[in-house]
Amino acid sequence: AEILYFNGEVDKAIAYAEQSLNRSGQYYDLQLRQLIGHAYFQKKDYQKALPLLEHYVNTSDKVRREDLYELSYTYYQTNQLTKAITGFKQLGGKEDSLAQNSMYLLADAYLKTNQKANARSAFLFSSSNSSNAIQKEISQFHYGKLSFELGYPDVALNELESFISQYPNSAYNTEAKELLVSVLANTNNYKEALSLYESLPTKSENTKRLYPRMLYGRAVEYVNDQRLDQADDLFTKIIDLPYNNTQLPYTYFWKGEIAYRNGSYDKAIEYLNFYLRNPATNGEVNATNARYNLGYAYVQKENYNQALTLFEQITKTLNTNSSSIEQDAFLRSADSYFMNRNYKKALDMYEVIMRNNLPSADYALYQKALIAGAGNKTAEKISLLQSVEQRYPTSAFISDANIEIANTYLGEENYRAAIAPLSRILKDKKGAPYYPQVYLKLGVAYFNLDNNADALDNFKKLVSTYPNSPESDDAVDYVRNIFIENQKPEEFVSFMRLSGKTVSYGEEDSLTYASANIRYSSGDLNNALTGFQGYLNKFPDGRYALDASYNLAEIYDNKKDFANAIKGYAYIASKAPNKYAEKGVLQAARISFFELKDFAGAEQYFTQLKEIATSDDARMESMRGLLRSQYRLNKWKEAVPNAQELLLKKNIATDDRIMANMVVAKSYHQNNDVELATSGYRTVIGLGKSEFAAEARYQLSKILFDEGKYAEAEKAAFEVINKAGSYEFWTTRAYLLLGDIYWKQKDYFNAEATFKSVAENGTITELKEEAQTKLKAVVDEKNKSSKVE
Numbered sequence: 121a122e123i124l125y126f127n128g129e130v131d132k133a134i135a136y137a138e139q140s141l142n143r144s145g146q147y148y149d150l151q152l153r154q155l156i157g158h159a160y161f162q163k164k165d166y167q168k169a170l171p172l173l174e175h176y177v178n179t180s181d182k183v184r185r186e187d188l189y190e191l192s193y194t195y196y197q198t199n200q201l202t203k204a205i206t207g208f209k210q211l212g213g214k215e216d217s218l219a220q221n222s223m224y225l226l227a228d229a230y231l232k233t234n235q236k237a238n239a240r241s242a243f244l245f246s247s248s249n250s251s252n253a254i255q256k257e258i259s260q261f262h263y264g265k266l267s268f269e270l271g272y273p274d275v276a277l278n279e280l281e282s283f284i285s286q287y288p289n290s291a292y293n294t295e296a297k298e299l300l301v302s303v304l305a306n307t308n309n310y311k312e313a314l315s316l317y318e319s320l321p322t323k324s325e326n327t328k329r330l331y332p333r334m335l336y337g338r339a340v341e342y343v344n345d346q347r348l349d350q351a352d353d354l355f356t357k358i359i360d361l362p363y364n365n366t367q368l369p370y371t372y373f374w375k376g377e378i379a380y381r382n383g384s385y386d387k388a389i390e391y392l393n394f395y396l397r398n399p400a401t402n403g404e405v406n407a408t409n410a411r412y413n414l415g416y417a418y419v420q421k422e423n424y425n426q427a428l429t430l431f432e433q434i435t436k437t438l439n440t441n442s443s444s445i446e447q448d449a450f451l452r453s454a455d456s457y458f459m460n461r462n463y464k465k466a467l468d469m470y471e472v473i474m475r476n477n478l479p480s481a482d483y484a485l486y487q488k489a490l491i492a493g494a495g496n497k498t499a500e501k502i503s504l505l506q507s508v509e510q511r512y513p514t515s516a517f518i519s520d521a522n523i524e525i526a527n528t529y530l531g532e533e534n535y536r537a538a539i540a541p542l543s544r545i546l547k548d549k550k551g552a553p554y555y556p557q558v559y560l561k562l563g564v565a566y567f568n569l570d571n572n573a574d575a576l577d578n579f580k581k582l583v584s585t586y587p588n589s590p591e592s593d594d595a596v597d598y599v600r601n602i603f604i605e606n607q608k609p610e611e612f613v614s615f616m617r618l619s620g621k622t623v624s625y626g627e628e629d630s631l632t633y634a635s636a637n638i639r640y641s642s643g644d645l646n647n648a649l650t651g652f653q654g655y656l657n658k659f660p661d662g663r664y665a666l667d668a669s670y671n672l673a674e675i676y677d678n679k680k681d682f683a684n685a686i687k688g689y690a691y692i693a694s695k696a697p698n699k700y701a702e703k704g705v706l707q708a709a710r711i712s713f714f715e716l717k718d719f720a721g722a723e724q725y726f727t728q729l730k731e732i733a734t735s736d737d738a739r740m741e742s743m744r745g746l747l748r749s750q751y752r753l754n755k756w757k758e759a760v761p762n763a764q765e766l767l768l769k770k771n772i773a774t775d776d777r778i779m780a781n782m783v784v785a786k787s788y789h790q791n792n793d794v795e796l797a798t799s800g801y802r803t804v805i806g807l808g809k810s811e812f813a814a815e816a817r818y819q820l821s822k823i824l825f826d827e828g829k830y831a832e833a834e835k836a837a838f839e840v841i842n843k844a845g846s847y848e849f850w851t852t853r854a855y856l857l858l859g860d861i862y863w864k865q866k867d868y869f870n871a872e873a874t875f876k877s878v879a880e881n882g883t884i885t886e887l888k889e890e891a892q893t894k895l896k897a898v899v900d901e902k903n904k905s906s907k908v909e
Contacts, residue, residue, distance in 0.1 A: 121155055134159045150176060154187070161190045166197040185211055185908055189218055193225065201229045205238075209869035210908050212245045213899070220249035224259060237838070240266035241873030257283075261292040265299055271842040272851070273312040275881045277319075309845025310338035332364040336371065337809075341846055343374060344775045344810030346744060347714070352378045369400040373410055377773070380417055383737070388417040403808070404774050408434055412445055415452060428456035438472050447473075451480050454487070463491045482508060482515035489521070493528065502528060519551030526561055535565040553734050556582060556591040556697055563598055572602045580615070588666060588698035633664035640671055649675050666692065670700040677707060682715040693728060702738050705729045709745050713752075723749035740769065740776075747779050756787035774807055782812040785819075794823055814844035818853055830861050837861065852878060852887045859894060868902035 124133035157172030192207030208226035227242035246259035264279030342351035376392035415430035434449035454469035489504035529538035559582035566575035603612035636651025673688025692704030709725035726745035750759035785800025821836035840854035862871035878891035
């Protein structure tokens, strides 16, 4: 039979071999069936070849690659694609034509069974083999196309650009160019989409139509990642673009929101009014939130009439079903009436809040007391203020109430009565921002009671503990008078020096600073920088050391010389409290986090800011920043209380909710509470696209993998790839997890392809190295377990 077959007499070989097989007991039965199968395969009679080749391969301990190829190809031709796939998958890993053809046919079989991810892997292997130039060309195109369709735009970009360059006359060239444009049209990977757009030598009208949408999507991601400056730049671009009608209202909203957060209230008013002329709704972008933010912006500008109009457009009534934003708008309407001296209306509204026992009832009681004071009902005012702590023992306004009580007594020159409420503040940790005021007021009270010893004791505590506070400067005259009255001027000089204060400043000190400050005020920043630095070199502890340091930091900050800027801000922070402390600490924290990536330093500064912040905006910023820093430092346990406190804040922005929920979820995950962690991650994902949402998707897929739910884990990993494309770290981690899933299931083909893709196309060094290590291990394990020779 072999002689006939190799002499080309195929039909005679088949007839002779089949006749021999009909006689049972053939020693070479298996080999005869193999030969007949080969012969029918050669004649392209796949129906007859199939059972013979199948029997041979299935019953042999070892088979040649050529035999497995013929069987797999026969399955392919007879449309038994699942079996064909199983066979072709075992034939990769070589650099010969059989391997390339197998991968090419495998890819086609995967496409016919709608397994695009697997087809992509097969095309990768085929395109890496140069045995057949045509197959290599077609495979590279399809690998690029499928990479785009499956949400791996960086690979798609590289492959399609390479394809266009290598095959300018290819039949697929036009489609490849259109796909590059389609990356912009269909991907949610706004980061890569914008990069692709900028790389196009010419922009079609279709891509120009998509440009505003891509900018908006990326800008919102920046907002959710709390990178507001970058977001604002992109929103600004949208305003002047053609085809921006859909995105323009949302853009105005976010421009207003960002301006408010940055303290640019005039800009906030301008953009939010633009939005309200033609409002559109998308999640937190809505007319109610715009009116709410705009009302607050007018409050900051002390335009209470405009603020009142906006707050009342949100609600004029209040009940137990009112939303948190309605509750706060009602409260701010009452505040606006109060500031406009319509005390009767304000009082009625505060009473409604107290009757409903809303979270702001303690504040309403405090305001009610102020109204009593405005009506010269001093006794009632003090009684109401004293009741704040009695009725609301955990209120944040207890120290405010005690300060107001003390101020009332001091205003009446009842110095002895002022001492008790001031002393209560010093026992309240929440009253820390008031401590400099308290020590000053206590000192003044005792001074006016002719109790110089206690007066001096409080002034000393103030000057030594808070030497850079404005109150400390105010105390100096009292301290001087007490020492002089006691005829101890030399002790005054000694005390002042020990407290870090110079008794007198020379004219040179003032003139040197004034010279630099004139330059600064006129905008001559380079000469101002030299002047301020010269002043600090000559008078490091001079009267204007704080001012010079702050101005220097501002100049360096504007120049984006962050290494020098933070030195000035750090000095301001070290001397807190002072008139620059809140801004200086905030800038030190921002630079540490965003520019220097010094997350431990940022944590320190945001913690300090939280302790000294006197405004709600600064306190919110400190809480956000502290969460960001602790997140980067993996301090989940430490971050949880701050996250939970932030979530209790009324009407916090979506990006705050995302970050806070992510911290809580990570804490649960660290404690192996998988159920609560899963719930937390899903909450993060539901709040919108962000880097946190990208990680949350990955962590969900990792949880499923760790539980052995590989099918669900695979689906979840593809969710990361398809929906979090702007965050390369997490999409790459998702690909590595896919490789691990395939490996666990002994799907060596897809595991090898996945790790190979990351090892060759990844841009993050640590992940590329991890992929290369895993790729080697998978190949070694595959070779040990294979029966193909």
